[in-house]
Amino acid sequence: MNLNKMGVAAKQAAFTLGQLATSRKDQVLNAMADALLANQTQLLQANAQDLVTAKVRQVKPPMLDRLKLDEDRIQAMATGLRQVANLPDPIGNIDGGFTNEAGLVISKQRVPLGVIGMIYEARPNVTVDAAALCFKSGNAVILRGGKEAIQSNQALTKILQDVLKVQALPEAAIQLVSDTSHETARALMQLNDYLDVLIPRGSGSFIKTVVQTATVPVIETGAGNCHIYVDESADLAMAVRIIVNAKTQRPSVCNAMEKLIINEKVAKSFLPAIAKALAPYQVELRGDTAARKILPLITPATEADWETEYNDYILAIKVVPDLASAINHINRYNTQHSEAIITNNYQHSVQFTQQIDAAVVYVNASTRFTDGFEFGFGAEIGISTQKLHARGPMGLRELTTTKYVVLGTGQIRE
Amino acid sequence: MNLNKMGVAAKQAAFTLGQLATSRKDQVLNAMADALLANQTQLLQANAQDLVTAKVRQVKPPMLDRLKLDEDRIQAMATGLRQVANLPDPIGNIDGGFTNEAGLVISKQRVPLGVIGMIYEARPNVTVDAAALCFKSGNAVILRGGKEAIQSNQALTKILQDVLKVQALPEAAIQLVSDTSHETARALMQLNDYLDVLIPRGSGSFIKTVVQTATVPVIETGAGNCHIYVDESADLAMAVRIIVNAKTQRPSVCNAMEKLIINEKVAKSFLPAIAKALAPYQVELRGDTAARKILPLITPATEADWETEYNDYILAIKVVPDLASAINHINRYNTQHSEAIITNNYQHSVQFTQQIDAAVVYVNASTRFTDGFEFGFGAEIGISTQKLHARGPMGLRELTTTKYVVLGTGQIRE
Incomplete structure (x- = not known):
């Protein structure tokens, strides 16, 4: 597992994704939904392996339930992909602008964050959710799910990557860290050269550990007292x-x-x-x-x-x-x-x-x-409980940043 | 030096600051400008001590120049305070809103970040700049300047705190970490229970060290290739x-x-x-x-x-x-x-x-x-080169966050 290599590939893929037209992204997301349904058998087999391993490890019933895929849940993932395809695309929006004293025309444009790292626990549906939201917002994603769901996550990622390949897009737009060791998780949290942001999803103590360990900027999601x-x-x-x-x-x-x-x-x-x-x-x-x-x-x-x-x-x-x-x-x-x-x-x-x-x-x-769907965002990558960047339910817009574009006619600073 | 105690006091002060009317904040900032000018002699004496120590330590001439205060520079700091008083207050602005399906009226209101940590190097004017911008945006600030400027920074902070006291406001709104050891700087960077954000200002390598060490969210400012x-x-x-x-x-x-x-x-x-x-x-x-x-x-x-x-x-x-x-x-x-x-x-x-x-x-x-003043923001706390929260020149608005205020009439979730 070479994280640096994944990082380089993700950064290149992000460059391509940042330039894609909305209709092209939506077409790909719908093709991914079709592919999930077309590959159900394969997905259920991979998931069955995870379930067998989990039972051997005496994983508790609520965790087993979160891990389990069935036809309904695969259908729900496919529906989720189509819903993301139907959402408005925040990329390219102009968040206002102005002309300064020197006559420079300055606009603030919405652009993707770049490369997003997602670290999460057992549910395999997070793999598809996160991939869809990152893709729609023009970001490459490096996913690191829990070891319990590794076979399911690999099968899901393979299906999504096959669609990217058929669509002549870089497969590195959606990558999975297949080594689920703590050392590799730690290295991912400190992959500052390639990751623009890290989003952990899981229990309060899990998120706390990520905050303590990460040197990549983290969007904290979660705990609610x-x-x-x-x-x-x-x-x-x-x-x-x-x-x-x-x-x-x-x-x-x-x-x-x-x-x-x-x-x-x-x-x-x-x-x-x-x-x-x-x-x-x-x-x-x-x-x-x-x-x-x-x-x-x-x-x-x-x-x-x-x-x-x-x-x-x-x-x-x-x-x-x-x-x-x-x-x-x-x-x-x-x-x-x-x-x-x-x-x-x-x-x-x-x-x-x-x-x-x-x-x-x-x-x-x-x-x-307090929920991205209830707020009408049509999606949710998590609920931010910190104060930087985003606060409260985070939808597609919160997976973007801005860039000032300044149009001049030869201005120099006096 | 008890950072936890400073943190508790800062958090209490932030609660008070967050409720202040704009005119009251502006009045205090103008009083601070007056106080700087009224206490010039005392300030120059403190600065002279820093300069003597710096010369003994064989600090280089450009650094000595950055450290030095004189009447013009004190005047410039006072003018800076008055300029911040004249800027529009971002607190209380409504960044849009909507009514959701359930009929909840949801507005996104601009509120202070809370408690800001500033870590910076030699220039004493950063002490006043940062204090003014944090105060105007309703934030408490914990300042940690370099050891070279410690006497000057203590004298400046004392003057600002005396104004707060006279104005019946909590002195802990503006605090200085007087222990300039690396251990205390490190502890400040990890004061997650009290700091909402940490803003380092200084050389590229200095900022990199802060990013590597901090567990508090950092707004990276700086390097420009x-x-x-x-x-x-x-x-x-x-x-x-x-x-x-x-x-x-x-x-x-x-x-x-x-x-x-x-x-x-x-x-x-x-x-x-x-x-x-x-x-x-x-x-x-x-x-x-x-x-x-x-x-x-x-x-x-x-x-x-x-x-x-x-x-x-x-x-x-x-x-x-x-x-x-x-x-x-x-x-x-x-x-x-x-x-x-x-x-x-x-x-x-x-x-x-x-x-x-x-x-x-x-x-x-x-x-x-690329500058807060040239962009017309009227102030600048730094230039963000990262993608979260703020990108490019950061003015008062970038020292704030948002809060969703949701007005209902008994709605429950189905």
Whole structure:
């Protein structure tokens, strides 16, 4: 595995991709969708090998499920490719411009990032998703998936590369690192000569490791310790509906609710109501002293609870005297992902949205909407929880950068 | 020196700064300008101590010059503060928005980054520049200047902090790391719990070290191995004027020209003309074999020349058969800063601007225009040569990020 060689080839491929017309890119993406469906048998065989190895290694059932491909999932990947083909192409857009004092006409044009490194864990569908989004935005991609999915990922990459070949495009536009050792992952994270950006996808601890190890610029995606604050002015029935949705609709994802902050003026009436509403979902409730005075049977919440993203049917509850205390608690413990207030007080809604530091701040809605598809981007490469480059759901536009094009007539600087 | 303590204080200060009205920020910046002028004697005394120490350490004259403060330079710093006060405030701008399928009203609002770390070398004026730009954009800043300027930097920071105190604002909005050891610099570069971004300013090797060491997201500024390609269709008199400007107006800066790429069809007439025009400036010319056939007395250029940013009165010349070869050479060796073509062929101008990978691509103008002031931003924190977050000259806007504010009426996700 020669990463430098892959890097050189990717950079050359990126040059070609950056010049492709949108219609040509869309044609290729649709051909890739056809090819996935035409090669189902081969894909399922490769995936079966991964599953056998995983069972030998005693991989746990949820991981096995994420790893598994079937006809429906292959169909979904193909549909995903066609959806990306249908999205508007951000490349070539002009993000404004101006004429400066010297008479130079300066425009800011959207261009691809260049070469993107993707490091991710078990799901083989990320291979196709990431390849499609990078390709549509004119970027070459070097993929490094988990060892559990290596046979599936190799089969998928081969299919996509065969399409590139038939279409007379460089196969290095989509490459897979087939050596899944940690050493090679580390080398990829430090391939500064060739990678323009690295996007990790996976658990919080995995992303943290990438941030600590990488010297290539990283777009951090992910962790979500999301709070909902129920104000004393809240429509409590609305608060119940939103919390049940945010906590239970899909607890394993990053935009699910993890903490309930409740104003003490309504805690006594609201906490029994929300406990009752969550009971059918078997959500384990934990609470601070004040919450446990109202719900005596719930588990005491410790300091660790306030910091933890459970990704599970667990909800910790804190009672606060006022909005300022709620904001203070949230800004201290949140992961700057998605935070919500349920209120009917206009001034409180303004204060909350202004003072909370997070990628997405909600008034009277479920945190579950933080998602590229729900936002209408038509795609999502991840949700950025850092502040550079992109914040919140990232679609195709976030896989691009800009270039200033300056048209002169002989200007020199005085 | 407790960096964690500084980080906690900076984060609290950032919360306050993020809520300040523009007029209040401008008032403080103007008060800072007044305070610098009122405390000139004290500043010059502190600077004199730095100069004595530097002379004992046998620091070289150009460095001594960069370190030195005098009345004019203090006046310039004060003027700089007032100019920043006069700039429009990016905070609170709405970068568009939309209503999604579920009826959520989603707006993308400009907010401060939070806490910015600045690491830089000798010039004390960077202390005031950086503090002013960070303050105006609502960010707290932790400054770490070079050991040569420590007395000056401490005196400057004290003056700015005294103004903050009088204005009843947190002094931790502007902090200086007074321990200039490498260990503390390293710790600052890894202060992920408190710093949102790190901006290094200094030499190329210094910035490279920061990129390798930092785990906090870095905005890379800097290195400029800038090329000018003279096309066979160029107005050669214009090419001479632009090259003399780009090479000699200020050779030590990153947007100065370092390489001349010349089309072989005009090399014979152009090279003697440019050699003659550069002679009064004593520019050392180096050339490839073809260039040396035309200018036999110049130094042979080696592989190292193509990669080097001289920052000096040196120019290396390469003769190419066509535009594609010029683009290929530039994309291989440039540092993605500023690149120019001199041409009168429309199609060539399009091809060059589309295919060159750099922050700023010029047609018929000097590369020296890559500058926040020349671009009309009214300020500059640096020139980004990387692709994430910001590319090219960075002004106040590039010191901000966005936050999605989502206004709902009880929406839950189906």
